[in-house]
Amino acid sequence: MTNFARIATLLAALPIWGAGATLVQAADRPPRLVEFQSPLVGGPQALQGYLRLPDGPGPSPAVVLLHGCGGGWRGIDERWGKLLAAWGYVTLTVDSFGTRGITNACTGPPPPTLYDAYRALNFIVGQSSVDPSRVAVMGFSQGAMLALLAVERGEIERSAKEKFRAAIGFYPPCLGLKGNMTVPTLILIGELDDWTPANECRNLAESRDDWGISREKGQGIPIELTVYPGAYHDFDVPHFRTPQKLLGHHLEFNEEARDRSVDAVRKFLYATIGGKEKQP
Template sequence: MVFRRITTSILTIFLLLGGTYTYASERVTFPSAPVPPSAFKIKQAKAKGITLTPKPGIDITGILFRPERSTPRPAIITLVSGDGLQNSHIQWGEKLASWGYVNLLVDSFGSRGGTSRQDTNNANMFADAYNAYHFLQKQQYVDPDQIALLGFSLGGSSLFSILNKSNPRRPADIIFQAGIAFYPNCDTNIELIAPLMILQGDSDPFNSSFSCDKVSSEAEKWGNDISYHLYPGATHFYDNKNYSKVDGERDKTAPIPFQFKKNHYNAEAHQDSLIRTKAFFDKHLN
């Protein structure tokens, strides 16, 4: 379904988005599994009589948002955009926790000594998501059978591989319940293992809505449970207030964000995305 009009009232926003949980946040570190060599490298080494072994994993860092509840809660793993960990991602983590969800915001670039895709092109978001899943499953405050994904831009695009039924690199014991992709580059002609919601602006200068339109229109053909919402006039990063051109909304102490001139904060689309995100996760996570 494509959403092209925003009619949400202020009262509706208040009723649906008012957080009812107090929460705490902390920096956490969790191990990544050893990285096996590719089939091509194994073949090359074998021809030379060499046996390759997996590379040792690194420590992955992130921010954990945890609602203060005595019973195990559903959890959501957040994958950041290509410009790296931003305040907008942290604000989403705070919002998710206020709704009662454990949120693990994975710092894929910072874990490898960088800040963004531009200076850290070796970040493996797929593996980071799998390792975050295993970390959360071991925590007593997490319901191990109720874990979902949330991704922004590059992180959102990664969901199509992570949730691809034919992905040979996904461990067999990993079963995500749902995913939400913000302004992604959609991968077509794949069968997904979980329901997916796509949120995108029709004025996105980076990722055209064409591929996501196709994913949505062919959802039944591939047996996918897809919700697709296209916001008129919204660009990439439309939920990030640091892209606001309104005086007083942007944090002027922060550096000018990536591609600031081409992208704009859209308050209406942001508020509607909050409502849809909460409703989607409430539906698919117990």
């Protein structure tokens, strides 16, 4: 039995808050489609996303989820939103493209999504079910870069009133980031990733740029980096059990890497924003 299957079995067996409730019930409930906006961004356009609530009384810790350049926010909610809700976290999976009329942002100029993490954060901390002092951001590929930028010391982080307490990036493009993080940060990436190279994330975590020159060394909170041998881009996406090419890049599901990443995310979130059992 894989780690992922063992975790799912354990979740289904454990009792949780409220008579007769089990952890798996949170994952079984469909998400709620919500709209939100923020004064951080000009214009009237609202964002949308899937909101999931865990079982039991709140307030609970929460996780904002950000998709990559191909969209796929519903898939992220299905893979990670359901699992995190089963663990006891409120989740908000952001759709950065739909209301903007964007279908794909893998080529051409970057989409206007830099502040979307904080737009989502401002919305989610206003929910009575959420503990505003315990919210993390977790992104995938382009969304992982946005998650890291949201907690890197700079204009984006400084301009926000509410703050994230932790960040997780799955296979982010690390080149160009400074690495001066304001909160604990975890990066998970495949050794064979030919779209967002692992070596660039090693340089970031070790305070080097792509020429090996020291940068921001000793500043900020250290980045925790895990590189999975034999894994490519999108290693957590079962849709790519049959490998595919996108814009010349190799996409492939890797069950072992996915299972290890599930365990790493669970431990990291518990260590940084806690879990239900840490409620007063």
